[in-house]
C-alpha cells in the first residue's frame with residue numbers, strides 16, 4: 136500500500152486496466168506525449184504506444200464519437216475531454232448517441248466506454264475552465280455519471296467504469312487532484328458503480344456532497360462536532376446517476392434532516408433531484424426543511440480571486456447552513 | 464452520361480451474371496418494399512415512410528463490396544438497398560415500418576429507416592444527421608489497431624456533409640489512413656433545400672484536402688458505383704486509407720410521408736430524373752447483355768410481389784411489444 140493523490144490513483148487504475156486488457160485504450164487531446172494537461176495519463180504512451188494512448192485532433196465530437204465506434208468494435212476506450220467546459224460539442228455524441236445505443240437497438244448494441252471529465256472551479260480557471268456540468272448529464276437515461284472524490288475510490292471506480300458495458304461519464308474535480316493523499320491498494324480491486332459511501336456516522340443531520348465540497352463539508356463536520364457536539368452524517372453519492380437513493384434515505388430517516396452541498400448552481404441542479412427524492416420518500420421522518428447549498432445562478436466562477444471565493448460555497452457558509460439546520 | 468443503360472460493362476469490373484441478377488433483384492426488392500410502404504401509409508397503417516427510391520443503384524452498387532458480418536456499416540435512413548443486400552428481409556422492413564415487436568432494428572422503438580443488426584454489423588442508426596461519421600472512424604481505428612482487414616462503410620446524404628462531424632471524421636480518417644469508405648448519396652435536396660444552398664464547391668473534391676481520394680460517380684449507374692466502391696474497399700483493405708465517394712443521384716419521392724415536395728420543386732424536374740431511374744437503366748443494360756428478357760423479368764417481378772405481399776401481411780398481423788417494454792433495456796447488464 137502506498138499513498139497516492141487522486142490523479143495518481145486514476146492514472147494507476149488506467150495503467151492496470153490497460154495491462155490486463157489489451158482492448159483498453161485512452162484517447163484525447165494531449166493525453167499522449169504530454170501525459171494530459173493534468174498529468175493523469177503520464178507514462179501511459181511510453182508503456183502502451185501511440186495507438187493505445189492516442190493524441191486526437193482538437194475535436195470533442197470526434198473524440199466521443201470515435202470512442203463510440205471503437206466501443207462497438209471490440210475496444211474499451213477511455214476518452215478524455217480536457218475540461219468539462221469543452222464538452223458541449225460532444226453532447227450529441229454522448230447524450231443522443233452513446234447513451235441510446237442500447238435502448239434504441241433493443242439491447243443489440245451497447246457502448247462500453249468511459250469519458251473522463253475534469254471539472255470544477257479552480258483559481259484562475261474563470262468561465263471556461265471551471266464548470267460543474269453534472270446536471271446536463273444526470274438527466275440522460277442510458278448514461279452513468281460518476282464523481283468519486285477520494286483516491287482509493289477513484290482507482291476502484293475507474294476500473295469499474297472501464298469494465299461496465301455502458302457509457303460512463305467519469306467526473307474528476309480538478310481542485311481535488313492533488314488535495315490529499317491516502318492509502319491506495321496496489322492489488323487489483325474495484326469499487327462498484329451505483330453505491331454511495333457514508334464517511335462519518337452522525338445522528339443530528341445528513342449532508343450529501345461530492346467533489347471539493349465534500350472535503351470542505353467533512354472538515355466543517357469535524358469542527359462542529361468538536362465545538363457544538365453536533366454530529367453530522369456525511370454521505371457521498373460517488374455515482375450521481377443512477378443514484379443510490381437507499382443510502383441517502385436511510386441516513387435521512389435516521390437524522391431527520393438533509394443538507395445537499397455542491398459547487399454547481401442550484402436551479403435545475405442535481406442537488407434538486409436529491410431534495411425532491413428525500414422530500415417525497417422521507418417526508419414523515421423530516422424534522423426540518425430540506426436545504427441546499429450551491430453556487431449562485433451565474434454562468435460560472437469568475438477569474439478574479441475574490442469573485443471565485445464568493446462563487447464557491449465556503450467553509451463559513453457551510454458551517455452556517457449546518458448550524459441553521461441543526462437548530463430545527 | 465448514357466441514359467439507356469450502364470456506362471460500365473460488368474465484365475470489365477469482374478462481375479458474373481449471377482452477381483448482376485442478384486444486384487438487380489435487390490434493387491427491385493428495395494423499390495417494391497418502398498412502394499408498398501407508401502400504400503400502407505395512405506391506408507393509415509404506417510405512420511411514417513422515408514424512401515430509398517432513386518438511390519438503389521448507389522446503395523446496392525456500394526454494398527456489393529461488403530462482407531456481411533465482417534465489415535461494419537453505418538447506414539442512413541434511406542439505405543434499405545444496403546441493408547436488404549446485407550441480409551435484412553422485406554419482412555423485417557415492414558415490421559419496422561409498422562413498429563412491431565419483431566422489428567429487427569429496434570423492436571418498435573425507432574422510426575422506420577433507423578437500421579440496426581448486431582449479426583450483420585449494421586451499427587444502430589440515429590436521427591441526428593451526420594453523427595455516424597465520427598463513430599465510423601472509431602470502428603475503423605479498431606480494425607486498424609488489431610491489424611484486421613475490416614472496412615467501415617459510412618453513408619449519408621449531401622446535407623450530412625455540412626455539419627462539423629463530417630469534417631472532424633474525415634480529418635481524423637485522413638490522419639491515420641483509416642479503413643473507411645464515406646459514401647455521400649447526393650440526391651440534390653435536403654428536404655426542400657437544394658444542393659446549391661447546401662454545398663460550397665464540391666463534396667468529393669474536399670477529400671483532396673484531407674489527403675485521400677475523392678471520386679464522383681454516376682449514382683444511378685449501379686456498375687459504375689460498384690467499380691468506384693470496389694476500388695475504395697480494396698484500397699482500405701490494403702491499409703492505404705479512406706475514400707470519399709460522391710454518388711450523384713436524385714430523390715424520387717418527397718422527403719418523407721410528412722413532406723409535400725410540390726412546395727419546392729417542379730414536376731418536370733422529377734419527370735426528367737424518372738428517365739434516368741437506376742432500375743430501368745439497369746434493366747436495359749441486362750437486356751442488352753442478354754441476361755434478362757421479358758419472361759425472366761416477369762418471373763423476378765412476380766417472386767418479388769409474392770415476397771412483398773407475404774411480408775407486409777405478416778407484419779400487419781404481427782403483435783406490438785407490450786407497452787411495459789418501453790422501460791426495459793435502458794442499460795446493458797453485466
Ligand SMILES: Cc1ncc(C[n+]2csc(CCOP(=O)(O)OP(=O)(O)O)c2C)c(N)n1
Pocket residue numbers: 541590591592619620621622623624650652653654714718
Ligand atoms: C442534426 C439534424 N438536423 C435536422 C434534422 C432534420 N432533417 C432530417 S433529414 C434532413 C435533410 C437531410 O438531407 P440529406 O442529408 O441531403 O439527406 P436526404 O434526406 O436528402 O437523403 C433534415 C433537415 C436532423 N434529422 N438532424
Ligand SMILES: [Mg+2]
Pocket residue numbers: 620621622648649650651652653654
Ligand atoms: Mg439530400
